Amino acid sequence: NAHIICRTRDFCFVLNSKEVRLKSSPADLVTETDQQVEKMLISAIRRKYPQHRFIGEESVAAGEAVELTDSPTWIIDPIDGTVNFVHRFPFVAVSIAFTVNKQTEFGIVYSCVEDKLFHAQRGRGAYLNGKPLCVSGQTDIHRCVVVTEIGAERDDLALSTMTSNICRLLRLPVQGVRALGTAAVDMCQVATGGADAYYHIGMHCWDIAASTIIVLEAGGVVMDTDGSEFDMMSRKVIAASSSAVANGIAQVVQADSFLGDFSRNRA
Numbered sequence: 001n002a003h004i005i006c007r008t009r010d011f012c013f014v015l016n017s018k019e020v021r022l023k024s025s026p027a028d029l030v031t032e033t034d035q036q037v038e039k040m041l042i043s044a045i046r047r048k049y050p051q052h053r054f055i056g057e058e059s060v061a062a063g064e065a066v067e068l069t070d071s072p073t074w075i076i077d078p079i080d081g082t083v084n085f086v087h088r089f090p091f092v093a094v095s096i097a098f099t100v101n102k103q104t105e106f107g108i109v110y111s112c113v114e115d116k117l118f119h120a121q122r123g124r125g126a127y128l129n130g131k132p133l134c135v136s137g138q139t140d141i142h143r144c145v146v147v148t149e150i151g152a153e154r155d156d157l158a159l160s161t162m163t164s165n166i167c168r169l170l171r172l173p174v175q176g177v178r179a180l181g182t183a184a185v186d187m188c189q190v191a192t193g194g195a196d197a198y199y200h201i202g203m204h205c206w207d208i209a210a211s212t213i214i215v216l217e218a219g220g221v222v223m224d225t226d227g228s229e230f231d232m233m234s235r236k237v238i239a240a241s242s243s244a245v246a247n248g249i250a251q252v253v254q255a256d257s258f259l260g261d262f263s264r265n266r267a
């Protein structure tokens with residue numbers, strides 16, 4: 001269904017006819033399309049698997065709890081890159097992951113405007129439009145292109161944390177820093193080898209649950225920004241082409257003060 005919405009000629013008509021609302025900040029948007037896509041996905045899956053649980057970005061925004069249990073759970077971001085969607089900036093994705101016992105079994109990221117379908121199943125590799133994916137294998141951080149997100153937060157603490165992290169990387173130096181406006185597609189660039197690392201502080205599980213397994217199955221590594229084991233509920237992630245690059249980024253990127261502010265203000 002998301003494919004139909006993203007690919008039809010009336011993509012712009014769908015956009016024009018839809019209301020845009022603010023969520024947590026002037027840069028955190030939601031449209032009726034986000035909500036419709038999530039409802040369509042959940043109802044279609046629930047008809048086949050009525051016992052399964054769901055964590056959907058817009059269901060959570062409407063008040064549902066964010067609780068990852070051992071039950072089979074679908075983690076859905078119906079539109080990752082809503083600001084891009086509203087502005088017709090061509091990086092917009094549907095992200096769907098499936099977990100059992102809190103372990104991701106498969107992940108799908110469909111970059112709608114590019115018509116790129118990234119997917120991976122645990123132990124069975126990662127693919128882009130059916131072709132196998134492999135990370136760059138880069139081990140020297142000075143030879144890396146690093147992807148991150150500007151984020152939707154506009155308070156001074158978040159902005160100073162985000163900009164100081166980027167400056168520290170640029171001063172290493174790394175060869176490039178990029179941000180596409182969708183964590184899901186950002187992280188998939190690591191799986192393609194087109195970027196060598198991705199880090200983010202403040203994203204939610206639905207942004208990166210699918211792209212995390214895609215990077216891992218493409219031979220990459222994933223960890224917390226402090227170098228500890230990755231936890232998709234922690235709102236901190238580094239995905240990289242190698243442990244050497246991941247650890248190099250963990251030494252430079254700081255999160256704690258920013259996250260302290262986060263934990264007070266949001267789920």
Ligand SMILES: O=P(O)(O)OC[C@@]1(O)O[C@H](CO)[C@@H](O)[C@@H]1O
Pocket residue numbers: 028029057077079080081082083149150151152181182183184202203204207
């Ligand atoms: O709200 P959306 O469109 O699903 O999120 C878009 C996004 O880039 O904004 C957040 C902050 O940059 C990221 O966590 C996320 O991927």
Ligand SMILES: [Mg+2]
Pocket residue numbers: 034057077078079080081082
């Ligand atoms: Mg979204």
Ligand SMILES: [Mg+2]
Pocket residue numbers: 057077079080081183206207
């Ligand atoms: Mg998102």
